[in-house]
Amino acid sequence: MPLKTRLRLPALVLIALFVVVVAAAAVLGSKSAQAQAEQPIAFNHSVHVEELGVPCLYCHSNAQRGQSAGLPTLEKCQGCHSQIDPGDSQALQDLARYAEENKPIQWVPVALQPDFVYFSHRPHVNAGLNCESCHGDVGQMTVAEPQGDMNMGWCLSCHKKLAPERFVKLSDCATCHK
């Protein structure tokens, strides 16, 4: 019946459009678990890592011992920076002001997992992984940038290269979701 056919077509188009929009939103959403915002201090990783040779674990010292790698305390920053003249560097002046006010710096995390994901640095570092394997070559970045999607497929792409008995455990949902 022609009437029905005529009606059906726009409906199908609408449904198709809807599906596309939803799918696009989902893809975009999963791409950015964290909306990137400006860091309170434009911390320059390349100066610290590449030029000065500071090891990652000097500042993110908990990566070896615990779940979270941790951010350095203001005290740790000042350990060196109290000896360094800020000059006309905006970042260093900002840091000096935070230190003066003893105010915590509110960093925007770069590599962030959603709340329903459990991730611990310790087993990864203990397994001999370099920080760069996941976080990219931070020594080449001025302000740290997110690397790839850090989604489940990406995690598993590594885990599946492990020995079968390790893979059983490391592909178990409960390893990361609990």
Add this chain to the structure above:
Amino acid sequence: MSQQISRREFLKLLGAGAVTTAALSGCASATRLVKREPYTSMPEYTLPGTSTYYATTCRECPAGCGLVVRTVEGRAIKVEGNPAHPVSQGHTCARGQASVQTLYNPDRLQNAVRQAQRGSGKFDPMPWDEAIQVVQDALANNDPDSIAFLLGLESDHLADLVNEITAAMGARAPYRFGALGMLDARNTLVMANVLLFGHPGLPVFDIAHAEVTFSFGANFTETWLSPVFYTGAYGNMRKGTPGQRGYLVQFEPRMSQTGANADEWYPIKPGTEALVAQALGALVAEEIGIPTEGLFADVDVAAAARESGVSEEDLHRLAMMFAQSQRRVAIPGAGALGHTNGLDAAKAIMGLNILVENLGKSGGVSLMPESALGNTQMPSTLNDLTSLVEKMNSGKIKVLFIHGCNPVFELPAASGFADALQNVPLVVAFSSFPDETALQADFILPDHTGLEAWGYQKVSTASDRITLSSLQPVVVPVQDTRATADVLLAAVQAIGGDLAKQVPYENEVAFIKAKLEVLVGEDGYYAASDANTLWARWLQVGGWWDSDALLIAPDLTHAVEVLQKQPSALPAAAFSGDEAEYPLHLLVYPSPNLGDGRGANNPWLQETPDPMTTVMWNSWIEISPDLALELGVCDDDIVRVTSPAGSVEAVVYVYPAIRPDTVAIPVGQGHTALGRYARNRGCNPLQLLDIQKDASGNLAFAATRVKIEPTGRKHQLARMEDRVGVYGDRYGELYR
């Protein structure tokens, strides 16, 4: 950082550098923005994302259980038992578990307040220096005789401090009160111990090793004295000794959770506990062939059987069992002692232990030796509290300080305490919550909750050795609260003069350290050669206790003499309310989950089902099926319960294990204040109790009769037991 303030400093830093973590929600939103604040200076023992554990002591009841609290980045997450602690032995009860909800309760007072009009609930915040000024003026400008302190049963260090202050001022020593103490009949038990053994403390019952335990209304797995210790002992009584399964016999008119676990349960007539014990004693004496004089002589077993409802045959069989067992113990519980003849019942039941000479033996009765910090100050008797009320009414009390208890809620309305408060010109409450009593105060100077507080608890019963249990803050105070000891000491220092010289402590921690000096060099679970080491170990271990089990055996000879002089004819229990008008016995018992009611604003305690009825979020009146039939009421009917002293409305729970002439209501609900989860929920049966006392001056809380009238209204109790399918199959029926 000096040793003295390092922990405080550290806690301040925790607060300053608290890490902002992501809002916990099920799914990540694409647009959320998370920020992270590292500490400005890393506190000792803290690693990001890693738990830190602190040993402290539970303050949800007076037992003094040792806790280890898991904290993560300055937040208290989970309460666990302290495995080294002699009382809790690594475990906790539901109330202890929920103490994090006391800490983070949304209805806590956030700062010191002034209440211009009592009872209005309109609070004006005030700075702490003004609050201290109020205390200072009250202490300095009033005759010491007109100042009274009313303290709770927790925080023994505060009781010790206030005792020092009152002694230095020449004021009366503080009163101590708590509904749990009252409903445990602690005073009666202590008085019986004084009379029989000359020991002013509570006994310890070694039920863990007993083959046969006779419990006279002791609900020791629920709230009585020290539930975690005695529940552990119960487990070991059943399965702790290979090849032996301890046998538990319970005598009580209403089946308690403890009674539900008994091998034999006898619903005896309320007030006949003494008779049953006396009959059993006479039969036991006969069986083991010792001459009976005094209390156990010329006992009419047939009459006791008739009065109590336990058959003569059962009495003979039970007496044989008790006499022939190697390790046997009889426990005088709250239900037996809460009558006007409670002291006689206590003596008769303790008499069973004396007859079989189990004193100081495995599976018997022992006494707690005095600790280096002295004995625990026992709760005041109702006689003491009544005289306080009289003094308040006659205007002799000008200032009343109230800490750690909620007498307006916990004392029977008939005591007149609430009205007497109106005659006290200045009432200062130190409650952390705006509870019923705090609402009648002029000033509320909120103390920290247990998990934020310093202190110690001297374990007065239920441990196999001298035990001092330490409290330390596991997190920085959540609200702008201040330790009451610090407030009092600040006031005392400001007053200066002789008082400040006699109470020379700079602050609460200095006071505790000064008290602990006697432990330096003492051999115990650890030995510390200097004060700093002692302090570090004290906080790390969670207190101080002996390295080995050590209790003292009560003096048998003296006890036998006392029993021999005791006349055999005991007074019958008297009841308030004429039997014709008020035909039913009322039994009130502390709710196993809510305790004396302070837990009522912890939502997870409200939602934890009652062990026997599985009811959540409400209270109820337990009525036997026969009585329900007679009254024409059924489950969920609201009835009016009236006693000579008062009247409340309660929801019916038809309870199959209660005498038809008895009804029971749990204590804990019926708050008119305290907070959003507690308010206007259930009823407070303490309002029904008439003031009757036993010979020790304790409240005879089981000596009130009531009548019941249906109201025709209904309230559906939320019960776990109705939940047959996931979606509640029976609700179609209930809500039809």
Add this chain to the structure above:
Amino acid sequence: MSETAQEKWGMVIDLDRCNGCQACVTACSLENNVGFVGEESAAYGRGMHWIRIQRYWEGEYPNITARFRPVMCQQCGHAPCEPVCPVFATYHSEAEQINVQVYNRCIGTRYCANNCPYVARTFNWFDWEWPEPLNEQLNPDVTVRRRGIMEKCTFCIQRIRKGEEDAEAEGREVADGEIQPACAQACPADAIVFGNLADPESRVSRLARSARAEKLLEELGTETKVIYLKGGSSRDR
């Protein structure tokens, strides 16, 4: 599917020690961020308890008694909930040999709950609230579930994984009794024992071989990992 399920984590509950005190219920709820629902929802049977104590009246007054049995997810070896989930949100963990619920996969069909013979699963009908600062108490190791998601006892998987991680980092095996779920840890009567059933010398294995051992609805062939030891023997004299 193999005839007998593999063994790893298991639990023994001694009903002779258990006296129904509810400490496990509260401990579980606080460890696992279980929401409280309030009186009305609780009355409708929407309570979220992962563990409950079943109280059975036996006999008639005055020869009456009550028995208690704590019941939680029985961690079936052959779990009826698993094959009915259309999105594999509930599945059998090969590594831990327990039954796991993946919250971020769950779409709330509730088929699993309908198929569970132990009524061990609870459904989040609403988003439950923790008014500030009550939310400070939430355990950061456990996901807070939102509306429309099924949940159940996990044997405190976060504690199992933490224990395994700690042991691995220290280069040793997990010691017997080192990992304890919140219920076993709280239990004042020491009625709940948790451990590795694959290790014949573990405390839980030794207790599981007791002549008093029984499983719930064993005839269904669910191969549960929770073993009850019958209690109250002298009552049956």
